[in-house]
Amino acid sequence: MDDYEKTFGDYLRQLIKESGMTQIEFYTALGIKKPYFYDIISGRTNPPPYSLQLKAMDVLNTTSEVRERFFDLAARGRKELPADIAQYVTDNPSVLKDLRNKMKLATNR
Numbered sequence: 575m576d577d578y579e580k581t582f583g584d585y586l587r588q589l590i591k592e593s594g595m596t597q598i599e600f601y602t603a604l605g606i607k608k609p610y611f612y613d614i615i616s617g618r619t620n621p622p623p624y625s626l627q628l629k630a631m632d633v634l635n636t637t638s639e640v641r642e643r644f645f646d647l648a649a650r651g652r653k654e655l656p657a658d659i660a661q662y663v664t665d666n667p668s669v670l671k672d673l674r675n676k677m678k679l680a681t682n683r
Contacts, residue, residue: 582647583615621648624657
């Protein structure tokens with residue numbers, strides 16, 4: 575199964591296992607409680623907000639490719655922009671104007 579076909583919870587579970595951490599070590603390092611963690615990986619609740627997504631990637635010390643997949647899956651679950659893109663736009667407000675201009679060109683407005 576392609577990583578993009580996985581649920582966010584399945585992908586997170588895989589990343590934790592690959593890191594060599596236990597789930598308890600992970601959610602403790604992330605600073606969240608056990609019930610919330612299990613709600614996330616089971617899909618009972620949306621993926622965590624941007625700040626926790628960014629922290630999770632730091633805790634797991636992942637590659638940029640893994641981060642992109644993680645953020646994309648989380649964004650799909652939350653119906654939001656991926657956290658890395660949202661952070662970039664927040665840190666670089668001039669990007670908004672460029673994006674809007676490109677959107678106008680793409681829609682001929």
